Amino acid sequence: MILDPWDGRLTRELQFVRHLRDRFPSAEVKDAAPLVWELRMIKSPAEIEHLRKAGRLGVEAHKAMMRATGVGRPEYEMSAAFEYACKKAGARDIGYNVIISSAQNHPYLHYYRHDRILTGGDFIVVDAGPNLNYYTVDISASYPADGRFTPRQREIYEAALVVEKACLEVYRPGITCDQVREEVREIVRKKGFDVDGELFKVRSMLGGCSHYVGMAVHDVGGGPRGPLRPGMVFACDIYAVYAKEDLGVRVEDTVVITETGVENLTAGLPREIAEIESFMKAGRAGRPATKDASR
Numbered sequence: 001m002i003l004d005p006w007d008g009r010l011t012r013e014l015q016f017v018r019h020l021r022d023r024f025p026s027a028e029v030k031d032a033a034p035l036v037w038e039l040r041m042i043k044s045p046a047e048i049e050h051l052r053k054a055g056r057l058g059v060e061a062h063k064a065m066m067r068a069t070g071v072g073r074p075e076y077e078m079s080a081a082f083e084y085a086c087k088k089a090g091a092r093d094i095g096y097n098v099i100i101s102s103a104q105n106h107p108y109l110h111y112y113r114h115d116r117i118l119t120g121g122d123f124i125v126v127d128a129g130p131n132l133n134y135y136t137v138d139i140s141a142s143y144p145a146d147g148r149f150t151p152r153q154r155e156i157y158e159a160a161l162v163v164e165k166a167c168l169e170v171y172r173p174g175i176t177c178d179q180v181r182e183e184v185r186e187i188v189r190k191k192g193f194d195v196d197g198e199l200f201k202v203r204s205m206l207g208g209c210s211h212y213v214g215m216a217v218h219d220v221g222g223g224p225r226g227p228l229r230p231g232m233v234f235a236c237d238i239y240a241v242y243a244k245e246d247l248g249v250r251v252e253d254t255v256v257i258t259e260t261g262v263e264n265l266t267a268g269l270p271r272e273i274a275e276i277e278s279f280m281k282a283g284r285a286g287r288p289a290t291k292d293a294s295r
Contacts, residue, residue, distance in 0.1 A: 017029050033220075036220070037220040037221045038221070040212075040214060040215070040219060040220050040221060041212060041220075041221045041229075041231075041232060042229060042230075042231035042232060043214060043231050043232075043233050043256065044231070047135065047214065047233075048231070048233070048256055048265075050132065050133045050134075050135040051135050051137060051213075051214070051233060051254065051256070051265050052265055053132055053133070054091075054095075054129070054130055054131075054132040054133070054135050054136060054137045054265075055137045055139075055254060055265035055266040055267075056268070057086060057089050057090075057091060057130050057132055058086075058128070058129050058130050058137050058139050058266060059139065059266055059267070059268040059269050060085060060089065061081075061082045061083075061085035061086045061089070061128070061130060062082065062126070062128065062139055062141060062269055063269070063270075063279070064081045064082060064084070064085035065078045065079075065081050065082040065085075065098075065126060065128070066141075066143065066270075066276075066279060066280060066283060067081065067280075067283035068080075068081035069118065069124065069143070069145060069147075069280065069283075070118065070145065070146070070147075070284060071118055071119060071120050071122075071145050071146050072117065072118065072119075073117070073118050073145075074114070074116070074117050074118070075100045075102070075114040075115065075116050075117075075118065076114040076115075078098075078100055078114070078126065079098040079100060079112075079114050079128075082094070082098050082126075082128050083098065086130040086131075086132075089130075090132070091130040091131055091132045092131050092132070092133075092134070093130075093131045094128065094129070094130055094131060095128075095129040095130055095131045095136025095137070095138075095216075095217050096128075096129065096136070096217045097110075097112040098112060098114070098126070098127075098128040099111060099112050099125070099126065099127035099128065099140075100112065100114055100124065100125070100126050101124070101125040101126075101248055102116055102118065102122045102123070102124045102125070102145070103116060103119075103122055103246045104246055106125065106241050106242075106243060106246060106247060106248030107241050107243045107248075109239070109241070109248075110127075118145040119145065120145070120146050121144075121145075121146075121150070122144065122145035122146075123142065123143070123144050123145070123150075123153045123247055123248070123249070124142065124143060124144070124145055125140065125141075125142050125239075125248050125249065125250045126140065126141055126142075127139070127140040127250065127252065129217060129254075134215055135214060135215060136213065136214075136215075136216065136217050137213060137217075137254040137265060137266050138211075138213050138217050138235040138237070138252060138253075138254050138266075139252060139253060139254065139266045139269070140237065140239070140250040140251065140252030141250070141251070141252075141269055141271075142157055142160070142248075142249045142250050142251065143276050143280065147276075147277055147280035147281055147283075147284060148277060149273055149276075149277065152245070152247070153247070154273060155199070156199060156240065156242065156247060156249045157249055157251075157273065158273070159193060159199040159200065159205065159249075160205065160238045160239065160240065160249045160250070160251045161238075161251050161271060161272075162188055162191055162193060163184060163188060163205060163206060163208065163238045163251075164208070164236055164238045164251045164252075164253065166183075166184040166187040166188055166208075167180060167184055167208035167236050167238070168236065168253075168255070168262060168264060169187060170183040170184060170187070171208075171228065171236075171255060171257060171261065171262035172228065172257070172260070172261050172262065173227070173228055173229060173230055173257055173258075173259065173260075174227050174228065175227065175228055176224075176226065176227050176228070177207075177208070177209035177223075177224055177225075177228075180208055180209055181206055181207060181208070184206060184208060185206055188200075188206070199240075202239075202240035202241070204237070204238065204239050204240060205238060205239070205240045207237070207238065208236050208237070208238065209223060209224050209228075209234065209236075210223055210234060210235040210236065210237035210252075211223045211234060211235055211237075212224075212232070212233065212234050213233050213234055213235055213254050214233055219233075228257045229257060230257050230258055230259050231256070231257065232256065232257045233254060233255070233256045233257075233265070234254070234255065235252055235253070235254055235255075236252065236253050236254075236255050236264075237250070237252040238250070238251045238252065239251070239252070251271070253265070253266045253267070254266045
């Protein structure tokens with residue numbers, strides 16, 4: 001409520017502050033939230049271990065969601081597969097609504113109505129994380145509903161993946177996010193990509209420093225604004241939408257800055273195209289035939 005300029009309600013805490021000021025006008029009431037936010041920007045070793053566990057669980061739940069994906073299958077089955085895998089493994093809940101974007105819904109980056117039946121040619125963006133021990137992680141993946149990339153899907157996916165890999169190469173203490181983008185741009189260019197071309201016109205395709213992650217998927221403090229510091233946990237989030245083509249792509253992991261570089265807390269998902277196609281082919285072979293979802 002306090003972050004929404006159009007919401008005129010006071011939070012419970014601010015109502016309490018108002019009552020204090022009414023009853024004790026000489027008392028000084030200070031907002032300590034910024035101090036707490038500053039503390040939460042740097043995670044302790046114990047917090048990082050919680051996030052590692054959440055990361056491992058989230059990866060396995062994403063794999064369960066991939067296995068539930070296929071032409072003729074409803075998006076709500078994918079969401080249910082993720083939530084079941086999280087809770088079966090001991091998570092209190094999911095960290096946020098399972099986001100599934102496909103076809104005309106790609107422009108809505110946080111779409112979670114799960115109201116489509118997947119069709120041939122659909123390219124899916126999924127974004128989901130568990131809530132484990134009050135900590136969550138942020139993971140996004142992109143893959144075709146039928147398990148086989150078209151040339152265009154391959155093109156946009158490889159562009160996003162090469163940027164994420166470059167980010168993981170350059171994250172280190174002391175570097176700023178602007179410097180990350182500069183170094184990533186040079187790495188991507190050297191790998192033969194046209195960084196001034198259509199694929200990279202979307203700003204978020206050459207970013208990588210997104211929002212802090214921790215006790216909330218968008219943890220307090222926004223995102224890194226100065227030099228990166230050990231203990232910072234944030235989302236490496238590479239995404240773009242090509243609305244006229246009913247296409248979108250997102251490759252996202254949760255990372256922590258270490259004393260010497262970076263650790264990917266959500267490593268382990270099939271990320272290479274060959275890995276994704278092989279994994280989804282194996283998943284189709286091991287599940288029953290698709291039912292008529294219209295019945």
